[in-house]
Amino acid sequence: MPGGRHDVTASAPQTAPRKRAGNGAAPQDIADDIGLDALVGHAGYAVRRFQIWIFQDFIKTLGEVDIRPTQYSVLTLIGANPGLSQMAVAKRLGIERARLVHLLDSLELRRYVKRVKSKADRRSHALHLTAQGETALAKFKRLAAEHERHVEEKIGKENRAQLLRILAGFT
Amino acid sequence: MPGGRHDVTASAPQTAPRKRAGNGAAPQDIADDIGLDALVGHAGYAVRRFQIWIFQDFIKTLGEVDIRPTQYSVLTLIGANPGLSQMAVAKRLGIERARLVHLLDSLELRRYVKRVKSKADRRSHALHLTAQGETALAKFKRLAAEHERHVEEKIGKENRAQLLRILAGFT
DNA sequence: TATTGTTATACTCTATAACTATA
DNA sequence: TATAGTTATAGAGTATAACAATA
Numbered sequence: 126m127p128g129g130r131h132d133v134t135a136s137a138p139q140t141a142p143r144k145r146a147g148n149g150a151a152p153q154d155i156a157d158d159i160g161l162d163a164l165v166g167h168a169g170y171a172v173r174r175f176q177i178w179i180f181q182d183f184i185k186t187l188g189e190v191d192i193r194p195t196q197y198s199v200l201t202l203i204g205a206n207p208g209l210s211q212m213a214v215a216k217r218l219g220i221e222r223a224r225l226v227h228l229l230d231s232l233e234l235r236r237y238v239k240r241v242k243s244k245a246d247r248r249s250h251a252l253h254l255t256a257q258g259e260t261a262l263a264k265f266k267r268l269a270a271e272h273e274r275h276v277e278e279k280i281g282k283e284n285r286a287q288l289l290r291i292l293a294g295f296t
Numbered sequence: 297m298p299g300g301r302h303d304v305t306a307s308a309p310q311t312a313p314r315k316r317a318g319n320g321a322a323p324q325d326i327a328d329d330i331g332l333d334a335l336v337g338h339a340g341y342a343v344r345r346f347q348i349w350i351f352q353d354f355i356k357t358l359g360e361v362d363i364r365p366t367q368y369s370v371l372t373l374i375g376a377n378p379g380l381s382q383m384a385v386a387k388r389l390g391i392e393r394a395r396l397v398h399l400l401d402s403l404e405l406r407r408y409v410k411r412v413k414s415k416a417d418r419r420s421h422a423l424h425l426t427a428q429g430e431t432a433l434a435k436f437k438r439l440a441a442e443h444e445r446h447v448e449e450k451i452g453k454e455n456r457a458q459l460l461r462i463l464a465g466f467t
Numbered sequence: 468t469a470t471t472g473t474t475a476t477a478c479t480c481t482a483t484a485a486c487t488a489t490a
Numbered sequence: 491t492a493t494a495g496t497t498a499t500a501g502a503g504t505a506t507a508a509c510a511a512t513a
Contacts, residue, residue, distance in 0.1 A: 159388045161467060162376035163437055164369055168447050168456055169350040171463035173365070174390065176347045178466060179340040194344070195503085198335055205333035212471060217330045219345065221504065226473060240472095248471040248512045266334055276339050284462040285339055291455045292342035295349060296332060366480090383494060392481065397496060411495095419489045419494040 179276060186272040192265050195220065199228055200237060200262050203252045210249040211240075237261055350447060357443040363436050366391065370399055371408060371433050374423045381420040408432055 164170045183194050192200075198218055203209060211229065215222040229252070232238040237258035240250040254262060277285050335341045354365050363371075369389055374380060382400065386393040400423070403409040408429035411421040425433060448456050 159373065159380065159384065160376045161373065161388075163372050163440065165464075165467055166460070167440065167444060168459055169347070169354055169365060169443075170369060171460060171467050172343060172347045172350060174466040175463045176340070176343045177390065179343060183340055193502090194340060198341060201334050202330065202332065205331045209330065210471075213330065217332075219348065221506090222472070223474080223506085224503070246471080246513070250472075269334065269338065272340075273338060280462060280465070287458055288339055288462055289337070289342060291451060291459060292346045293336075294451075295345040296336055296342050364479095381494075392483090393495070394483085394497080395480070414494095417490075417494080419487095421495075 178279070182275050182279075183269070183272045186275065187265060187268045190261070190265060190268065192268075195228065196232060197265055197269060199225070199232065200254070200258065200265065203238060204254050204259065204262050207253050208251040210243065210246075210251065212249065214252060232258075349450070353446050353450075354440070354443045357446065358436060358439045361432070361436060361439065363439075366399065367403065368436055368440060370396070370403065371425065371429065371436065374409060375425050375430065375433050378424050379422040381414070381417075381422065383420070385423060403429075 161170075180194055183197075187193070187197065195218075199214060199220075202214055202217060206213075209217075211225055212222060214220070215225045220228070229238060229240065233240065236255055239253050239255055241253060243249045243251045273285075280288070332341075351365055354368075358364070358368065366389075370385060370391075373385055373388060377384075380388075382396055383393060385391070386396045391399070400409060400411065404411065407426055410424050410426055412424060414420045414422045444456075451459070
């Protein structure tokens with residue numbers, strides 16, 4: 126990528142913000158003084174930019190184990206609620222059930238998850254982590270916690286807590 | 297859509313939050329008591345879910361004019377900075393320049409934008425709104441402001457302001 | 468009839484690479 | 491040689507529709 130804003134290479138800039146004051150999150154590394162007009166007042170714009178940054182840091186931090194945010198959320202949910210059906214997981218995480226099929230295919234191939242035929246309802250599968258999946262998830266959680274520290278370094282501990290409080294209703 | 301969490305049909309629930317206390321953003325309409333475990337502590341998860349909600353409300357609110365968030369951001373940026381090159385717009389908004397080509401193709405087809413050959417650098421195009429584009433953008437901004445009010449109703453005026461402050465560095 | 472998992476298709480978005488015309 | 495715009499391709503992700511097995 127040609128040195129764009131999506132660059133996550135420097136994960137903790139915290140060292141003295143330049144130009145526009147702010148909280149340590151410095152977007153304008155290079156001098157482009159282009160006004161955003163109405164965009165600065167739109168929550169969606171800021172949220173989207175932040176979400177891109179945060180996902181890229183997550184992907185990078187968990188790069189060594191090749192786990193992406195959605196895969197992590199699926200594994201965590203199954204780990205905390207063994208026996209869930211695919212529909213239940215899809216609904217809880219807001220993933221299309223058609224897409225979950227492929228996500229689980231790949232997680233099953235990697236031996237993290239197994240589909241067990243449900244006896245109660247023979248249409249559905251009960252989802253479980255394998256022993257290997259449990260071990261792996263523990264490591265993923267440690268890396269995810271590291272990613273979370275990057276977020277703190279980026280926006281500040283207090284602001285991160287505020288954010289979680291404000292958005293708690295959407296989880 | 298089978299009544300999922302992505303449902304944006306009821307845009308302003310504000311009327312008495314049920315179950316988990318919170319700020320009016322109610323995710324658990326139906327009784328599924330599935331624990332999220334580590335996910336509740338991850339800013340990225342909450343931010344992603346919120347971003348999906350906010351974009352869907354934007355798309356719905358600007359549905360009558362068929363303008364999506366990215367198109368709106370491009371039009372707004374050009375409107376505020378006439379003569380920008382495609383590279384400048386792409387960099388400022390964090391869009392791949394390859395993708396911007398198609399975005400501009402469609403906006404040019406709809407007569408909102410025109411590409412003018414730059415005399416200074418004959419490789420680049422100076423981007424401008426057409427008269428029609430100016431008029432249309434004014435309407436888009438009114439609708440976007442309406443969308444922004446939906447956000448306020450959803451998370452609260454104070455929280456929205458906090459959010460903008462916390463994420464100001466990412467715009 | 469309705470639901471679960473599945474397959475398939477289309478469209479959006481991201482990430483690259485390569486080409487052209489300029490610089 | 492480097493850059494601006496373009497074209498093309500591959501991979502996620504989203505949104506649908508339809509089908510088989512089962513309820």
